[in-house]
Amino acid sequence: MQELLSCTNVVFHCAATVRFNDSLRHAVQLNVTATQKLLLMASQMPKLEAFIHISTAFSNCNLQHIDEVIYPCPVEPKKIIDSMEWLDDAIVEEITPKLIRDWPNTYTYTKALGEMVVHQESGNLNIAIVRPSIVGATWQEPFPGWVDNVNGPSGLIIATGKGFLRALRGAPMAVADLIPVDTVVNLTLAVGWYTAVHRPKSTLIYHCTSSNFNPCHWGKMGFQILATCEKIPFERAFRRPYADFTTNTITTQYQNAVSHWAPAIIYDLYLRLTGRKPRMTKLMNRLLRTVSVLEYFVNRSWEWSTNNTEMLMSELSPEDQRVFNFDVRQLNWLEYIENYVLGVKKYLLKEDMAGVPEAKQHLRRLRNIHYLFNTALFLIAWRLLIARSQMARNVWLFIVSLCYKCISYFRASSSLKA
Numbered sequence: 084m085q086e087l088l089s090c091t092n093v094v095f096h097c098a099a100t101v102r103f104n105d106s107l108r109h110a111v112q113l114n115v116t117a118t119q120k121l122l123l124m125a126s127q128m129p130k131l132e133a134f135i136h137i138s139t140a141f142s143n144c145n146l147q148h149i150d151e152v153i154y155p156c157p158v159e160p161k162k163i164i165d166s167m168e169w170l171d172d173a174i175v176e177e178i179t180p181k182l183i184r185d186w187p188n189t190y191t192y193t194k195a196l197g198e199m200v201v202h203q204e205s206g207n208l209n210i211a212i213v214r215p216s217i218v219g220a221t222w223q224e225p226f227p228g229w230v231d232n233v234n235g236p237s238g239l240i241i242a243t244g245k246g247f248l249r250a251l252r253g254a255p256m257a258v259a260d261l262i263p264v265d266t267v268v269n270l271t272l273a274v275g276w277y278t279a280v281h282r283p284k285s286t287l288i289y290h291c292t293s294s295n296f297n298p299c300h301w302g303k304m305g306f307q308i309l310a311t312c313e314k315i316p317f318e319r320a321f322r323r324p325y326a327d328f329t330t331n332t333i334t335t336q337y338q339n340a341v342s343h344w345a346p347a348i349i350y351d352l353y354l355r356l357t358g359r360k361p362r363m364t365k366l367m368n369r370l371l372r373t374v375s376v377l378e379y380f381v382n383r384s385w386e387w388s389t390n391n392t393e394m395l396m397s398e399l400s401p402e403d404q405r406v407f408n409f410d411v412r413q414l415n416w417l418e419y420i421e422n423y424v425l426g427v428k429k430y431l432l433k434e435d436m437a438g439v440p441e442a443k444q445h446l447r448r449l450r451n452i453h454y455l456f457n458t459a460l461f462l463i464a465w466r467l468l469i470a471r472s473q474m475a476r477n478v479w480l481f482i483v484s485l486c487y488k489c490i491s492y493f494r495a496s497s498s499l500k501a
């Protein structure tokens with residue numbers, strides 16, 4: 084502690100819980116109280132030049148247009164921190180929906196409270212706030228596509244590539260505000276420099292987002308994820324990768340029943356019959372829970388103003404603009420998404436590129452099983468229909484006689500030619 088207090092020049096405060104469904108008590112502890120304590124600690128650092136707080140572009144996701152300002156929260160963070168000390172868990176859980184109001188989860192709500200704490204308790208500290216949007220794999224450094232956790236889109240890319248996720252409730256034309264992690268790091272370092280050297284009079288907020296500069300939509304992203312998974316498939320897929328966006332509750336429920344639950348139940352039945360432990364319904368349950376907490380972000384578009392980010396870009400020397408590049412106007416989304424999917428394959432699934440031919444072979448087998456299954460299903464349904472309906476029987480007789488006539492005609496014409 085002594086060393087930290089006496090030697091620190093710049094604090095980058097990134098630590099947080101990023102779990103959307105964390106209990107309010109835990110989220111407040113990590114995202115609000117810890118920020119307060121770190122500010123207190125920073126105020127005792129004589130050599131401190133700048134304190135950079137990492138928030139999220141979604142801390143005010145209850146608004147549609149978000150400016151580079153700190154918006155007040157309905158209940159003061161101090162009151163929330165105090166109440167967590169004496170309320171028991173059951174009551175905290177009960178009042179959570181009332182407290183978080185139109186924030187979709189405890190994560191975004193407590194990140195907003197964290198910003199308020201920074202605003203209210205910064206004292207004489209030289210502070211800036213960085214708000215990244217959805218952090219994705221690297222764009223360039225240390226190499227394209229590097230990723231180390233399943234947060235955000237990464238987990239859903241795995242689920243799509245392995246053929247588990249077949250439908251997602253989302254708006255294909257909604258903006259997918261993804262930002263590569265190396266861009267976030269570069270911007271954050273540049274903010275550290277600017278804040279320490281130029282000492283702005285007020286706390287500046289920097290939106291580290293892509294949509295203002297180079298928008299991409301969920302539809303385009305989903306398309307490119309599928310195209311890459313087709314070209315360079317993941318190993319041992321459950322089904323062929325295919326996923327679509329659904330737009331209403333009925334189609335979502337239908338897709339969940341037919342494309343998610345039914346195959347999982349059938350596969351578990353097969354596992355049971357072959358003496359193995361069923362696991363697919365459990366996995367599907369977990370996947371659909373994850374999807375339900377991420378859906379909010381795939382159904383809406385936000386606008387973030389980026390004046391401070393643009394100002395910072397213009398303040399950097401040409402050499403620094405190159406070294407600390409955060410200009411996403413040069414980013415090619417299709418190339419980035421392809422590298423992202425390959426990064427997920429290599430660094431998260433630990434799959435070797437040497438296994439691609441075998442993975443392709445596996446997909447071909449799955450396609451044949453799919454055709455076989457559908458044909459069998461059709462024949463069974465047809466057989467049942469014929470047994471019950473005179474009309475179906477008539478249609479069936481008509482088709483059979485038509486086929487018979489065609490065959491006879493071709494036979495007769497070929498014997499005439501001979």
Ligand SMILES: CCCCCCCCCCCCCCCC(=O)SCCNC(=O)CCNC(=O)[C@H](O)C(C)(C)COP(=O)(O)OP(=O)(O)OC[C@H]1O[C@@H](n2cnc3c(N)ncnc32)[C@H](O)[C@@H]1OP(=O)(O)O
Pocket residue numbers: 101102103104139140141216217218233234235236237238239240243251304305306308326327369372373376377380381
């Ligand atoms: C056509 C395709 C289009 C693609 C379209 C993409 C749309 C994608 C929109 C993203 C939008 C984010 C926008 C906000 C950006 C921020 O500002 S916040 C940073 C992002 N934070 C996150 O992504 C956190 C998400 N995760 C969570 O909130 C929680 O882990 C969950 C999903 C609610 C599950 O919570 P839980 O039930 O308490 O379980 P937990 O122990 O956390 O995890 C259980 C398992 O799920 C796994 N898991 C956790 N997260 C995920 C995930 N995202 N995916 C899969 N598995 C996961 C864990 O690894 C764990 O596996 P095991 O280690 O047990 O094998």
Ligand SMILES: NC(=O)C1=CN([C@@H]2O[C@H](COP(=O)(O)OP(=O)(O)OC[C@H]3O[C@@H](n4cnc5c(N)ncnc54)[C@H](OP(=O)(O)O)[C@@H]3O)[C@@H](O)[C@H]2O)C=CC1
Pocket residue numbers: 096097098099100101113137138139140194214215216217218219232234235
């Ligand atoms: N991922 C995203 O899409 C986005 C993330 N952000 C923000 O970026 C920051 C980093 O997030 P991300 O890297 O995604 O999340 P991670 O969960 O990967 O990282 C969180 C970090 O916080 C540390 N941490 C958690 N709890 C504690 C604790 N009690 N004491 C000390 N350290 C702790 C973790 O340490 P350890 O590894 O030791 O557990 C970890 O290094 C967060 O502030 C998040 O809000 C903002 C926008 C989007």
